[in-house]
Amino acid sequence: MTQRIRRGDLVLMWGDVTEWEGFVQMLGALIVPMRNAIALLVPVYPQSCKQEVSMWTLHRAVLNALRRLLALDDPIPDNTADATACRGRLTYDALLRMRR
Structure with missing residues (x-):
């Protein structure tokens, strides 16, 4: 994951957001770096x-x-x-x- 996404990168994230022991989490999140406009299309x-x-x-x-x-x-x-x-x-x- 750290090879695909660097600090300051804009990313598209999709998943179910839940709360566990006071922390917000997203299990099984889909994370796509948005280095170009085509990355916005995530089925x-x-x-x-x-x-x-x-x-x-x-x-x-x-x-x-x-x-x-x-x-x-x-x-x-x-x-x-x-x-x-x-x-x-x-x-x-x-x-x-x-x-x-």
Whole structure:
């Protein structure tokens, strides 16, 4: 744990907070360092032993999907002329589909 989290790091914690002998505690806490914005996505759900899908398996899958999405080109046009051309193309495609 001390290798992943250093003094002064911002962390995301999730778990049940209880009190025991006058002390507040969080047993089995999920603690994730927030070194980047993607760390904010931490799936928390009742784990399914039947399907063998752990919280960390889902976490890795979501991070992998986000990294792939971030690597894609942005399809939104940068200027008005391109936006107008795209709108015309979408309208034309829609009309073709309606004729079929």
